[in-house]
Amino acid sequence: MDLEALKKHAKNIRINIIKEVSNANSGHPGGSLGAADILTVLYFEVMDFTKENAGSLDRDRFVLSKGHASPLLYAVLAEKGVIEEEELLTFRKLNTRLQGHPDLNELDGIDMSTGSLGQGVSAAVGMALANRLDHNDHRIYTLIGDGEAEEGQVWEAAMAAGHYKLDNLCAIIDENGLQIDGRTEDVIGPAPFEEKFRAFGWHVISVDGHDFTALKAAFDEAKTVKGMPTCIVAKTVKGKGVSFMENQAGWHGKAPNADQTAVALKDLQEGE
């Protein structure tokens, strides 16, 4: 694993997230920045996803259940060479392939249309069942927001995945502790996730969602687990890398203005 290369990818991805949201004057920067390291490891170290096989089902697949982190997914696809960086500037604009929330039919590399919270997880369960029926070894990954896990459907899906022992399924909880109305623990308290997923028959791994090595180890461990799905509970910092956005619920779904964008890009360029 080339840590320097991963850092570079994550930095580019974060810079592009800010550019997308700033240019669109709309979108969700906080959660996108926070989960950037998770997806960097997933797309560059774990999944067999390439520019060439992006349009195929014959590979590992990823469902962005927290579909509002679309700027992150699009930035990852640009970093993988599936789309040109310039296209990122069409995000949320008329006739774009980069819809506000990901649209399966617009772009190779988008494995499910998501955006209405809680629904992507179920689709990921369906894909894992399909892979089992097909007797292939491809794995299904899905990223769930901690706020998103307040949706009951997440737990319906968790129950089904546990019941059907879907060891080809790996969910990642992006636990940044914030949602639109404030701190998750103040809003409704969806945590603790570890105990809940364990109770539903999942193997659970807790990691620092910004530690590339720990994330890679967690994904590797998940691949070895048989007879149950794996949930990686990743502690993250919402808005990670942009000083004024870090740990601020207010940056969940708000675009930075020109001055703020300049500061954000400077933070990211000068940051690690």
Add this chain to the structure above:
Amino acid sequence: MAKATREAYGEKIAQLVQENPKIVVLDADLAGSTYSAKAQEVCPERFFDMGIAEANMIGVSAGLAASGYIPFASSFAMFCTGRVWEQIRNSVAYPHLNVKVVGSHSGITVGEDGVTHQAIEDIAIMRDITGLEVYAPCDQWETKAVIDHVSKTDAPCYVRLGRSKVEDVFDENKVFDVTKVNVIHEGTSRIAVFCTGLMVQSSLEALPKLQEIGFDPTIVDVCAIKPCDEEGIAKILEANDQIFTVEEHSVTGGLGSLICEVAADRCPRRIHRIGMRGFAQSADWQTLLREYKLDGQGVFQQISEKLK
């Protein structure tokens, strides 16, 4: 012969699941009632009970369809449409995934279970979803034709079925085009009755009573709710003056509304909508049809009152 449309579904899906390795069957703890258990019996490896978790069942179906499978997901009509409307819209219809939602126990004839289980809004809420096809067959033969048809199309759809044993309208030799309206009786009185589901049988029961008092309406079975056979409907509207619609469904948003829409676009007519105008209640299904004037006698009464 009398057979419930849900039972016909079970027989047909059990056949198709063996013929087509891409078909998978899902249910939400009602496999015995929806008869999807017949598919489970012959092909347990492609049957998934998702438990009493309909939202997840629809999402899992979407994931299976996104992987090239053709999922048939069944439950009571109330729970696989109303409870999961948004899942069907966002996880199935918007990405145009090839999911077949099959709702049994539709309408008031679910009977004694009462209002919580009586879907009288399912046609309305399903047909408003972009790209989702909607079919409401009336008997076992039409049901089998619909299930066969949707198994071969690449489109998300909803099929509306019933609980009660219903008389055959057609027979096994009938060759169906389930995308077109089906004129069952060609009348002579410039009166047309559009009906769907079990109300085809009620309308056919009303027919001889209407003929006795001098009216001979054309009876039209509308199984293809969406896309509807607009040409076929318009032609019948043009050929008739008095129009009735009969459905075991709310008179808003269902078949009655559909015919009004086509009439508004193509051929304005006075249209009398017969159906439910509020919640029903618990009772056996024949009693409920009588109470809400949706049995043969009730449909006869409602039509003849307007014709007087």
